[in-house]
């Protein structure tokens with residue numbers, strides 16, 4: 001079964017072709033990062049316009065690189081939310097055109113379900129499993145007892161991890177998106193600042209990162225005002241240690257409580273080297289998987305994989321009433 005995935009929820013236009021929920025035939029990603037960099041973050045109106053400009057080319061390249069024709073596609077899977085509504089609608093309408101033109105069933109995929117299923121490309125998902133979702137917009141622990149069934153155990157009360165990374169990076173003078181740069185500098189710095197580990201002993205699976213973020217930013221302002229010397233790399237390292245301590249501790253607790261068979265990490269921050277190392281060292285009695293780096297950040301291959309499993313569960317597509325929504329919870333996805 002060949003599934004076409006379409007993703008346009010934020011600042012990446014991506015189209016992918018995946019065979020049987022596993023074999024990636026092509027995964028084209030047109031990133032707008034360089035355009036939004038000048039503004040320090042994603043500008044929704046510009047994002048929509050860029051999707052319109054690039055999407056036809058991305059479709060054609062994905063088809064060409066996969067070495068197939070449109071008529072060979074068995075299912076079109078498209079991100080329906082959460083995300084920027086203007087951006088989402090461009091991907092959804094393009095997916096509808098392919099579906100209608102070639103009479104192919106269409107299915108909508110929630111973006112976070114896609115991030116989770118990025119793990120299915122290189123590994124077989126074995127249930128029950130625990131997913132740590134860490135992206136620019138989400139931080140949550142999700143229990144899956146079977147394919148396409150999501151139970152949220154806890155989530156952030158305020159900032160998502162990626163959001164905290166990007167805000168700290170901005171104050172430290174690093175360009176958008178700051179996460180990868182903070183990660184790189186962290187490997188060169190020392191853990192010398194005693195930053196808080198918010199909610200580490202809260203006894204539940206919820207998180208909070210805005211206090212930690214403010215703590216880092218305030219200390220930075222104080223040092224600047226007093227003209228004291230500091231190394232940006234030490235800030236990055238100390239911040240990263242605090243964030244990953246909380247993430248790893250709660251993930252380990254949840255994995256033990258729910259007796260899962262594997263832990264998977266999903267979302268853009270799954271690319272973080274500090275997190276990958278710490279979680280693999282802390283959880284040794286079961287496999288811990290991450291997607292390949294190219295499937296951590298937004299891409300359409302993950303949407304195609306998720307769409308494949310959703311279609312297998314439902315047994316039918318969603319039809320042409322399919323719509324986008326800027327807010328969409330994982331629990332609405334089953």
Ligand code: KG4
Pocket residue numbers: 010115134135136137138161162163165166177178179180183267268269271272273296297298
């Ligand atoms: O999942 P994603 O591509 O988009 C959303 O769905 O939000 O995640 C993007 C986020 C950004 O905040 C980015 O800074 C962060 O993931 N990120 C990282 C790393 N690579 C990407 N954060 C920390 N370390 C990284 N290596």
Ligand code: ZN
Pocket residue numbers: 111115135136267268297298
């Ligand atoms: Zn994402």
